[in-house]
Amino acid sequence: MxxxxxxxxxxxxxxxxxxxxxxxxxxxxxxxxxxxxxxxxxxxxxxxxxxxxxxxxxxxxxxxxxxxxxxxxxxxxxxxxxxxxxxxxxxxxxxxxxxxxxxxxxxxxxxxxxxxxxxxxxxxxxxxxxxxxxxxxxxxxxxxxxxxxxxxxxxAAKAKSAKELRQDTRLMNLIRKAIEETSDDDGWAHLGGVGSNVSKQAPEFQARNYGYAKLSDLVEAIGLFETVRREKGVLVRDKKTKPKGGNGA
Known part of the structure; x- marks a missing residue:
């Protein structure tokens, strides 16, 4: 970003x-x-x-x-x-x-x-x-x-389904890697940081390419990630993550 x-x-x-x-x-x-x-x-x-x-x-x-x-x-x-x-x-x-x-x-x-x-x-x-x-x-x-x-x-206007998104190996790898590289000890990452990381790896990345207005909409549509909204922005975590400590959100 x-x-x-x-x-x-x-x-x-x-x-x-x-x-x-x-x-x-x-x-x-x-x-x-x-x-x-x-x-x-x-x-x-x-x-x-x-x-x-x-x-x-x-x-x-x-x-x-x-x-x-x-x-x-x-x-x-x-x-x-x-x-x-x-x-x-x-x-x-x-x-x-x-x-x-x-x-x-x-x-x-x-x-x-x-x-x-x-x-x-x-x-x-x-x-x-x-x-x-x-x-x-x-x-x-x-x-x-x-x-x-x-x-x-x-x-361009048709939103891809959760199944289609999950089958997009490159998309999934980009998001998971970005979350991993920007997350805290409990696996939570700021969505803005995730977006910046993904864009560095894939300059063409846009949520709109998949039919979603915002990255948060895209991530939530995939259904494999947890999201929480805080005053300072949206936090995201892979549902498979096992927290090392307490609730990092």
């Missing part, structure tokens, strides 16, 4: 128009606002082509600056190159704390790594088809299907 102090980050939002759906913009910018202020909002593509027409009204409504990049050869590499060059220019300006890269293209993997090497936060946004290397290169990666209306992306 991004620390609360990061809510004031100055961010550069760079969108690959060839690899993003105009329908995600409202949700995308609302998500960006959780991390900080979108000081720069640019979108890259060949605006002379009809396939980007759906973006034009969206750009006006959200004050996103279109950047024209002609396709000199077949493909979209010119657009990718323009985004990468701009990102490096913005990095060297020293003005921005983080970057939001909106694309499902693996071509941005090295860019994300380079920005992080420079000490910048990198949030990636792309579809579930996004190659794993790009996902892993970001501090956080959010699948954009969660921003689409339910009628357009029914699977």
């Amino acid at each position: 991004v620390p609360a102090s990061d809510g004031n980050l100055s961010l550069a939002v760079l969108i690959d128009a060839d690899n993003a759906n105009p329908g995600i913009v409202d949700g995308l910018l609302a998500e960006v606002a959780k991390f900080g202020v979108a000081s720069v909002k640019r979108i890259y593509g060949d605006w002379t082509t009809p396939n980007l027409g759906a973006w034009k009204q969206v750009l006006l409504e959200h004050s996103i600056q279109p950047v024209q990049q002609f396709r000199y050869t077949t493909g979209k590499n010119a657009t990718d190159s323009a985004m990468i060059i701009d990102a490096m220019d913005l990095l060297y300006s020293g003005t921005y704390d983080g970057f939001c890269i909106v694309s499902s293209d693996s071509d941005f993997t090295r860019l994300a790594s380079r920005l992080r090497e420079a000490g910048k936060r990198v949030m990636g946004f792309g579809e579930k088809k996004t190659p794993k290397p790009f996902v892993s290169a970001c501090d956080r990666f959010i699948y954009t299907e969660v921003f689409l209306p339910a009628e357009n992306e029914p699977e």
Whole structure:
């Protein structure tokens, strides 16, 4: 999880128009606002082509600056190159704390790594088809299907059952390991710490990917963990845990 102090980050939002759906913009910018202020909002593509027409009204409504990049050869590499060059220019300006890269293209993997090497936060946004290397290169990666209306992306809105969640070996391992690494002697862990630990292991992790609004909802739906709510937050423990002392909650 991004620390609360990061809510004031100055961010550069760079969108690959060839690899993003105009329908995600409202949700995308609302998500960006959780991390900080979108000081720069640019979108890259060949605006002379009809396939980007759906973006034009969206750009006006959200004050996103279109950047024209002609396709000199077949493909979209010119657009990718323009985004990468701009990102490096913005990095060297020293003005921005983080970057939001909106694309499902693996071509941005090295860019994300380079920005992080420079000490910048990198949030990636792309579809579930996004190659794993790009996902892993970001501090956080959010699948954009969660921003689409339910009628357009029914699977994104459908909550997985307890059986389905328990059968997801990777999910179970992530949560159990995070609880183990952040718990006290009685096995209780603060849910916020668990979320931070999971995100470090899996940048793409979001409760919304499983159809739940919050991590607490997801953990409770699995049915294998105890949760208690306290003034300072939610505590969670594996039901199989045998306390070493008294009740740590």
